[in-house]
Amino acid sequence: MGIASRAGLRAWLRAPGSLSRRLAALGERYQVQVLRQTVAPLRAAERRALGLPRRGCTVVREVILHVDGQPLVWARSALHVAALAGPWKALKGLGSKPLGHLLYADPRVARSELQPRRLARHGHTWRQMARQWEAATGVAPSSQMLWSRNSVFTRHGARLRVMELFAPGLGGSRPPKP
Secondary structure, three states: OOOOOHHHHHHHHHOOOOHHHHHHOOOOOEEEEEEEEEEEEOOHHHHHHHOOOOOOEEEEEEEEEEEOOEEEEEEEEEEEHHHHHOOOHHHHHOOOOOHHHHHHOOOOOEEOOOEEEEOOOOOHHHHHHHHHHHHHHOOOOOOOOOEEEEEEEEEOOEEEEEEEEEOHHHHHOOOOOO
16 A cells, blocks of 8 residues: 555545445455444534434444455444434445445435545544554554545435545555546
């Protein structure tokens, strides 16, 4: 993957379309490692992105995306629990399949603009990612693993928020065309 560059990482943060397809094109073996899928309380950023009230729960799925055994992306998706019984019910049986297959196979799914964001190194999301990353890979994540992109997918009025946090080594390569 090479040494990270700002321009390289910026290209990944802005790359349209399926991240899964772009990552799979980087190597021989693409893998989704499911860390957890559970019902959890709403987080403020997710609540705002999903247009939900202060109270309620979301279904959360957290994964690490690997290419040729190398962990490159930690991702978290969240949706209101009611949407799991409706437009997003296919998420229940997704398992280790890429979420991108579900999102880009249906022309009725619309995606918001990508929103790059730098995480606070000691914030809740970063600390949670770091614990999961180390437990899953055996090594601590780079302290430079701070850049993410967020987007919201809408299907039949129900929203699904996806946050993808990039390992800095990914910035050493340009995202391939899908």
